[in-house]
Amino acid sequence: MTKDSQNDNSNFIETFEFQAEIQKLLDILINRLYKNREIFLRELISNAADALHKLRVVQFDESRTILDPEAELSIRILFDEDEGTITVSDTGYGMTYKEIVTNLGTIAQSGTLEFLKDLNETSDVSNFIGMFGVGFYSSFIVAKEVVVRSRTYSQEGQGVEWRSTGTGEFQVKNYDKTTRGTDVVLYLKEDMKSDFLNKYKLENIIKKYSDFVGFPIRIGDDDEIINRQVPIWHQAEEEVSDEEYNEFYRQVSFDYTEPFHRIHLSVDAPIQFRALIFLPKHSNRAMMTSLYQDYGLRLYSKKILVQEKAKDLLPEYLRFVFGVVDSEDLPLNVSREVIQVDQTIRRISKVIVSKILDELEKMIDEHEEKYLEWWNEFGVFIKEGITADEKRRKKLLNLLRVKTYKSESKLITLKSYLENLSEQQEEIFYLLGENIKILQNSPHLEPYKKNQQDVILFDEPIDSFVMMNVVEFEGKKFKAIDQAEPELPPPEDEKKEDKSEEEKKEEKDDFLKKMSEILGDRIIDIQYTDLLTESPCRLVNPTGMGAFSRAMRYMDQNFTPNKKILEINPNNSLIKEMKTLFNAEPNSVLFEMCVNQLLENQEITDGTLQDPVKLVNRITQFMLRALEKK
Numbered sequence: 007m008t009k010d011s012q013n014d015n016s017n018f019i020e021t022f023e024f025q026a027e028i029q030k031l032l033d034i035l036i037n038r039l040y041k042n043r044e045i046f047l048r049e050l051i052s053n054a055a056d057a058l059h060k061l062r063v064v065q066f067d068e069s070r071t072i073l074d075p076e077a078e079l080s081i082r083i084l085f086d087e088d089e090g091t092i093t094v095s096d097t098g099y100g101m102t103y104k105e106i107v108t109n110l111g112t113i114a115q116s117g118t119l120e121f122l123k124d125l126n127e128t129s130d131v132s133n134f135i136g137m138f139g140v141g142f143y144s145s146f147i148v149a150k151e152v153v154v155r156s157r158t159y160s161q162e163g164q165g166v167e168w169r170s171t172g173t174g175e176f177q178v179k180n181y182d183k184t185t186r187g188t189d190v191v192l193y194l195k196e197d198m199k200s201d202f203l204n205k206y207k208l209e210n211i212i213k214k215y216s217d218f219v220g221f222p223i224r225i226g227d228d229d230e231i232i233n234r235q236v237p238i239w240h241q242a243e244e245e246v247s248d249e250e251y252n253e254f255y256r257q258v259s260f261d262y263t264e265p266f267h268r269i270h271l272s273v274d275a276p277i278q279f280r281a282l283i284f285l286p287k288h289s290n291r292a293m294m295t296s297l298y299q300d301y302g303l304r305l306y307s308k309k310i311l312v313q314e315k316a317k318d319l320l321p322e323y324l325r326f327v328f329g330v331v332d333s334e335d336l337p338l339n340v341s342r343e344v345i346q347v348d349q350t351i352r353r354i355s356k357v358i359v360s361k362i363l364d365e366l367e368k369m370i371d372e373h374e375e376k377y378l379e380w381w382n383e384f385g386v387f388i389k390e391g392i393t394a395d396e397k398r399r400k401k402l403l404n405l406l407r408v409k410t411y412k413s414e415s416k417l418i419t420l421k422s423y424l425e426n427l428s429e430q431q432e433e434i435f436y437l438l439g440e441n442i443k444i445l446q447n448s449p450h451l452e453p454y455k456k457n458q459q460d461v462i463l464f465d466e467p468i469d470s471f472v473m474m475n476v477v478e479f480e481g482k483k484f485k486a487i488d489q490a491e492p493e494l495p496p497p498e499d500e501k502k503e504d505k506s507e508e509e510k511k512e513e514k515d516d517f518l519k520k521m522s523e524i525l526g527d528r529i530i531d532i533q534y535t536d537l538l539t540e541s542p543c544r545l546v547n548p549t550g551m552g553a554f555s556r557a558m559r560y561m562d563q564n565f566t567p568n569k570k571i572l573e574i575n576p577n578n579s580l581i582k583e584m585k586t587l588f589n590a591e592p593n594s595v596l597f598e599m600c601v602n603q604l605l606e607n608q609e610i611t612d613g614t615l616q617d618p619v620k621l622v623n624r625i626t627q628f629m630l631r632a633l634e635k636k
Contacts, residue, residue, distance in 0.1 A: 019179045024170075025112045032146055032172050043198070046148050047083075047208070048215035049141030050094040050190055052310040054081045055219045057098025057188060059308075061159055064099070071161045073186040080222045083212070087203050090194050097187040100158040103166045107178055110142065110154065110168055142190075146172035148202065149192035155181050156188040218309040218332075237309055239282040239330055243270045255284045258304060259328040263287055266380055269329075269365055277353045279333035283362065286326060289383045293326050301325035303358075306332035319355045323391035324362065326384060331358070363401050370405070370419075378417060381407050386468055393471045403479055409442060411451055412460045420479050426460060433485040434478075436462040438470055438556055440613045448611065449541030450488045456539055461487055470556040489547045490571050517588050518574070524601045530569045538575035545570040545608045556613075567614040572605060580604075596631070599624055 024032075058079045064070050077097050084093040101109060145152045154168040165183025170176035183189075194202060201207065205225050209232055212223055218237035225232055238246055238254050255265045269283040283303075292298050302315030302325075309332060320327055335350050369377045381388075385407060392402045407417035412426075423434065435454060439445040445463040454461050464473065476484060514522070514532070522532045530548065538544060547555065547570055555568045574581055584604075587597050603624055609615040 019177050020107075021175055021177050022107060022111055023175050028111065028143070029174060032143055043147050043201070044211045045215070046144040046192075047092075047094070047202075047211045048311065049144045051081060051212070051216045051219060051223065052308075053142060053190075054094060054096035054098060054188070055216075055221055055308070055310065057096050057100065058221050060099040061097075061186075064159060070159075072159050073157070073161045073163065077186070078222070080224065081219070083208055083223065083225045085203050085205075085208065085226070087199075090196075090199050090203065092192045092194065092202060092208075093189055094192075095187065095189045097185070098159075100163065100186050100188055101156040101166065102158050102163065103178065103180065105158075106154065106156055106166050106168045111176060143172075145190065145192055148194055148198040150195045151193040153191040153193070154188065155183050155191070157183040157186050159186045215311040218306070220309055237306075237330075237332065239270065239280045239332060240309070246270075251282075254282070255328065258330065259284065259286060261286055261288075261328075265328075267365065267369070269361055271358070271361060273357055277333065277335050277350060277357075279331055279335065279354050279357075281329060281331045281354075281358060283327060283329035283358065285362075285380070285384075286328065287380075287383070289326060289387075294386065298325060301327075303327070304330040305336070306330060307336040308332075308334060312336070316351075318351050319358060321355075321359060321391065321395055323387050323394055324359065326387055327362065359398070363398065363405070366405055367401070378407065381405075381417065386466065389466070389468045389472050393468070393475045396475075399476070403476070408462045408464070410460045410462050411446055411455070414446075415442070423460065423462065424480055424482060427482075428459070431459060432482065434462065434482045435459060435485055435487050436464060436473065437487050438464045438473065439611075441465050444611050448488075449538055449544040449608075450546075452539045452541060453537040454487065486547070488544070489549050516592070517585055520588060520592060520597075521572075521574075521601050524598050525572070525605055528569065528605065529572045532572045532574065534576050535573035538573070538578070540578070541575060542578040542580045543572055543574050543604055543608060545605075545612055546573055547571075567616075570612075572608075599627065603628070 058081070061072075062079060065072065065075075074097070079097055082095045084095065085091065086093075149172075151169070151171045155165065156168075157163055157165040163186075165181040166178065167181035168176060168178050208225055212225075212232050216223065217233045218235065218240075219233055220235055222231040222235065223233045224230065238250060251268055252264050255268070256262055259265075264287070265284040266287040267285040269281070269285075271279075271281040271283065273279050273281075281303075292300070299317075300315070301320070302313075302317040303319045304311060305313040305316035305319065316331070319331055331354060333350065333354060366377065369380075388402055388405050392399055392406065395402065403420060406420055408420065408423065409415065409417060410423060420434075437445055437448060437450055439448065442463060442465045445451075445465055451461055464470075473484065473486070478484060518532050518534070522529075525532070529545075535544075548568065576582075584597065584600050587594060587600070591597065603621070606615055606621045606624075610621070615621065
């Protein structure tokens with residue numbers, strides 16, 4: 007910093023150059039914040055509130071002599087249409103000559119410098135400037151010149167004036183100010199005057215960002231206090247009525263129904279913060295996609311809104327949650343290392359997420375029916391969390407609700423499923439499919455129904471992703487019942503060299519060989535099974551491929567489903583009739599049609615049918631043949 011001293015007849019004026027980083031910051035703010043210009047008022051009010059807080063601390067020290075000791079601690083916003091100015095005035099701590107030069111001309115903390123280095127073209131500057139002690143400079147977004155007049159609280163103090171156009175330098179001089187505190191006067195740019203020189207606009211900005219500043223804010227010469235001062239989340243729960251909670255929920259969610267559940271938090275350790283969290287009753291289509299970005303809690307620091315949608319406070323699968331977080335440990339106008347802010351946010355997030363999940367578990371114990379109503383709306387988000395949040399997966403699995411073939415349409419917990427297992431059952435059986443009716447009639451269920459073993463039926467697209475990530479629950483491994491059984495190695499005395507595919511085909515009877523010839527590479531293999539009791543056949547996945555293949559189909563419409571193994575039930579009446587036809591006419595067109603139809607019937611229920619037109623044409627031919635015989 008350099009300075010140039012000059013003397014006029016009445017005032018001694020010093021001219022200083024801005025620190026290089028300040029000039030860089032001014033360029034960023036002016037060029038990058040054109041979409042959110044109104045935050046200048048938030049930043050100036052927050053600075054004023056900090057000055058008032060500092061003075062309040064001084065007031066407790068009886069050894070200090072304070073100028074205007076009876077003056078109210080307050081903030082006043084003045085605007086002058088003729089002059090084209092907005093003034094933010096406080097009765098707070100104030101600054102000395104030396105302090106105004108230092109505070110408004112340099113960036114002292116390395117955290118702010120790192121912040122400037124890390125900014126990129128996509129950074130939302132408006133969400134961060136208040137956290138790094140540079141909020142004052144947002145004044146230059148709307149002002150062509152800024153004048154700061156201040157006087158420290160001490161009775162022995164003197165007034166000082168700071169003035170700059172934000173173009174590389176600033177001037178400082180003594181100023182005859184008789185009252186304590188600071189006045190920040192903004193001479194607005196011409197295109198800003200129509201936007202901000204009216205009471206209605208200023209009042210709306212105050213209510214949006216600074217409604218809960220703990221000091222009265224007034225506009226003009228009126229005595230009316232614009233802000234509410236005491237936020238609902240700073241009050242004791244018993245002091246707030248249900249209607250007040252519901253009204254606040256409507257403000258943060260724009261949902262005009264009542265919230266499903268609320269969580270009022272006051273946390274002292276490991277970090278100090280307050281929060282008011284709401285779970286809605288109903289989801290909406292927009293929320294259902296991970297592309298939805300209009301979420302996040304309102305983040306306050308010392309009752310000042312610093313981020314409208316703080317996404318870092320919640321994992322993405324909790325994007326349906328509304329509410330506010332207010333922390334004394336988050337810096338607003340004190341520079342801090344970026345990593346310290348990140349750690350604070352992570353700690354707050356950890357507590358909030360844990361509390362939300364704990365409340366849902368508590369609801370299960372106390373109001374099961376209420377929870378099930380909520381699950382029907384938001385269960386898909388919990389499933390998304392199971393796939394994404396490995397650290398909390400066990401807790402999320404406790405919240406999971408599933409249907410089984412025995413429970414029919416009733417939802418049960420995984421623990422309930424385990425409680426009904428036989429002692430011999432060592433695995434949790436499940437089946438993935440397109441819808442519950444198809445699953446309930448799947449041929450894969452037949453052996454399990456016969457043995458009275460229950461099977462979980464997953465019928466939502468996200469279930470495939472869940473089962474790609476979940477291996478076990480309470481020591482029991484999950485097993486898909488539509489996959490081929492792994493081949494066990496033969497005893498030592500029966501071991502032979504691995505057989506080639508041709509040798510394996512030779513082991514099949516002529517009936518299976520012919521079917522394999524007709525189906526070609528549409529299947530991996532064809533074989534008999536003794537597991538089916540009613541159905542003619544079923545398609546099984548190679549071991550471990552089912553969930554992956556189904557998930558890929560949901561992500562990529564052009565994905566080609568993996569080939570499967572066709573298992574034939576030799577005791578089924580349809581298969582017996584097909585054998586009779588094959589023995590009589592092994593090369594008949596009707597037999598070939600039946601083989602293709604057999605496979606495609608299974609592909610329909612499996613959701614993997616590639617060419618429905620061929621299937622429809624074939625069914626038409628079957629109908630004609632049947633009618634011709636009459």
